[in-house]
Amino acid sequence: xxxxxxxxxxxxxxxxxxxxxxxxxxxxxxxxxxxxxxxxxxxxxxxxxxxxxxxxxxxxxxxxxxxxxxxxxxxxxxxxxxxxxxxxxxxxxxxxxxxxxxxxxxxxxxxxxxxxxxxxxxxxxxxxxxxxxxxxxxxxxxxxxxxxxxxxxxxxxxxxxxxxxxxxxxxxxxxxxxxxxxxxxxxxxxxxxxxxxxxxxxxxxxxxxxxxxxxxxxxxxxxxxxxxxxxxxx
Amino acid sequence: xxxxxxxxxxxxxxxxxxxxxxxxxxxxxxxxxxxxxxxxxxxxxxxxxxxxxxxxxxxxxxxxxxxxxxxxxxxxxxxxxxxxxxxxxxxxxxxxxxxxxxxxxxxxxxxxxxxxxxxxxxxxxxxxxxxxxxxxxxxxxxxxxxxxxxxxxxxxxxxxxxxxxxxxxxxxxxxxxxxxxxxxxxxxxxxxxxxxxxxxxxxxxxxxxxxxxxxxxxxxxxxxxxxxxxxxxx
DNA sequence: GTGTGATTTTTGTTGCAACATAATCTTGCA
DNA sequence: TGCAAGATTATGTTGCAACAAAAATCACAC
Numbered sequence: 001x002x003x004x005x006x007x008x009x010x011x012x013x014x015x016x017x018x019x020x021x022x023x024x025x026x027x028x029x030x031x032x033x034x035x036x037x038x039x040x041x042x043x044x045x046x047x048x049x050x051x052x053x054x055x056x057x058x059x060x061x062x063x064x065x066x067x068x069x070x071x072x073x074x075x076x077x078x079x080x081x082x083x084x085x086x087x088x089x090x091x092x093x094x095x096x097x098x099x100x101x102x103x104x105x106x107x108x109x110x111x112x113x114x115x116x117x118x119x120x121x122x123x124x125x126x127x128x129x130x131x132x133x134x135x136x137x138x139x140x141x142x143x144x145x146x147x148x149x150x151x152x153x154x155x156x157x158x159x160x161x162x163x164x165x166x167x168x169x170x171x172x173x174x175x176x177x178x179x180x181x182x183x184x185x186x187x188x189x190x191x192x193x194x195x196x197x198x199x200x201x202x203x204x205x206x207x208x209x210x211x212x213x214x215x216x217x218x219x220x221x222x223x224x225x226x227x228x229x230x231x232x233x234x
Numbered sequence: 235x236x237x238x239x240x241x242x243x244x245x246x247x248x249x250x251x252x253x254x255x256x257x258x259x260x261x262x263x264x265x266x267x268x269x270x271x272x273x274x275x276x277x278x279x280x281x282x283x284x285x286x287x288x289x290x291x292x293x294x295x296x297x298x299x300x301x302x303x304x305x306x307x308x309x310x311x312x313x314x315x316x317x318x319x320x321x322x323x324x325x326x327x328x329x330x331x332x333x334x335x336x337x338x339x340x341x342x343x344x345x346x347x348x349x350x351x352x353x354x355x356x357x358x359x360x361x362x363x364x365x366x367x368x369x370x371x372x373x374x375x376x377x378x379x380x381x382x383x384x385x386x387x388x389x390x391x392x393x394x395x396x397x398x399x400x401x402x403x404x405x406x407x408x409x410x411x412x413x414x415x416x417x418x419x420x421x422x423x424x425x426x427x428x429x430x431x432x433x434x435x436x437x438x439x440x441x442x443x444x445x446x447x448x449x450x451x452x453x454x455x456x457x458x459x460x461x462x463x464x465x466x467x468x
Numbered sequence: 469g470t471g472t473g474a475t476t477t478t479t480g481t482t483g484c485a486a487c488a489t490a491a492t493c494t495t496g497c498a
Numbered sequence: 499t500g501c502a503a504g505a506t507t508a509t510g511t512t513g514c515a516a517c518a519a520a521a522a523t524c525a526c527a528c
Contacts (some may be wrong), residue, residue, distance in 0.1 A: 013306045015519085017481065042509065053483040058510075062293065066300055068390065072247045076490050076509050090388045093339075097331040105327075154324045156302065156401070160394060167390070249489085251511065276479065287513040292480075310479050310520050 019059035030170040037082045037171050067163045069170050083171035092216045098161050103208035105152035107201035122189050185211050253293035264404040271316040271405050301397045303404050317405035326450045332395050337442035339386035341435035356423050406453050419445045
């Protein structure tokens with residue numbers, strides 16, 4: 001499980017609300033691609049689906065909208081957004097700036113056991129790819145990145161990066177094969193770990209930026225193919 | 235009034251909710267320093283204060299918490315956060331990354347009349363400073379920055395930057411004199427406008443980064459004085 | 469005075485009904 | 499067949515009461 005550091009400061013609310021549970025479930029569905037772009041979400045349907053009243057369901061939807069994982073398509077219509085090429089580029093630029101920063105700062109605070117954990121995570125990525133378990137590969141890839149970003153001890157930064165991943169994930173995680181394409185990112189990940197081991201912050205940043213750019217190219221290509229094949233219903 | 239582009243994509247919900255009004259009012263109070271760090275906000279008090287029921291008041295508080303403008307200090311206690319030196323540095327690093335990016339991209343899309351508008355805004359800043367109207371100076375300063383950031387046409391980026399300003403503003407906008415100190419940022423702003431006029435994206439980024447760093451030094455100094463003078467009640 | 473435990477008050481969350489309005493369906497006409 | 503207007507359904511928002519839990523207050527012993 002990724003951090004779930006959803007609140008910027010330490011969340012002193014110990015007992016999770018019902019709305020949080022709903023939020024997590026929708027988030028999970030979005031990440032797993034259970035809802036594709038254009039799918040409509042309603043308060044009542046969600047409430048009945050999860051066996052809660054409308055208040056927590058409404059809370060969860062509002063929260064997702066605020067984070068950009070859902071958008072209004074009309075005054076009473078929230079949908080999973082279509083991420084067009086322009087939005088994808090924008091979010092990628094933000095990722096480069098923010099994840100690059102995180103990677104750089106992480107190099108200064110990394111420990112030996114941190115690197116060991118990263119190595120294990122990378123092994124899980126490789127194994128999943130070898131066995132064509134793309135969903136698992138994607139998940140471990142996420143773990144790898146956030147394990148690095150967590151190192152720098154910047155909660156605001158971490159929370160912001162998470163929302164960016166969610167915005168992209170909602171639209172693109174149904175593209176496992178293309179996204180996780182053969183040995184996705186393995187070279188960049190190795191370079192990142194080397195940089196961390198040597199305390200070379202510039203190298204870590206470069207490796208992460210390269211990883212993001214590689215992923216961007218794949219996503220852009222996938223988006224082009226998708227939009228050319230079937231005309232988008234919007 | 236600043237954009238209020240609170241929703242990432244174009245907000246198709248035309249009729250604003252009651253909760254939005256509450257949200258805007260609290261945001262306004264925070265920016266104006268009407269609530270200092272440590273102040274407690276309760277749903278019922280807010281609701282009665284603004285003459286609405288608890289639902290919109292609760293919505294507004296939750297939204298502010300999600301944006302980091304308020305934080306939980308306990309399971310049932312939301313307060314205006316104390317921004318310590320570390321958090322201030324973190325947010326400054328994020329601002330450098332994100333506003334630097336926005337400034338750079340703005341240079342490629344700026345028009346002549348955009349620059350004219352910026353010039354007018356700068357005149358308002360100068361006038362306000364000359365007359366010691368620090369609150370107005372701060373407001374116009376904000377307008378200046380966001381007028382630039384809006385140019386790049388990146389709604390996700392703009393929304394994220396806004397939340398960063400809000401997080402800092404809640405803790406530091408009660409420091410007008412120190413913050414708006416003699417001709418605050420006028421040199422950097424001139425450099426930014428020159429860079430925009432010449433389409434020199436690097437120069438614009440450098441000017442904005444310099445402006446952010448100057449502001450950071452002032453805030454850090456003010457914070458040091460404040461925390462040394464009176465022991466913080468936390 | 470000071471700390472500790474019980475008691476009272478306050479508070480966030482949840483469920484739910486009412487309301488206004490937007491989305492959707494139906495019907496009629498060209 | 500296409501489309502426009504009216505009727506119907508569905509939906510988000512709001513207000514409010516109930517509940518559990520936390521915070522604040524108070525009492526009392528030391």
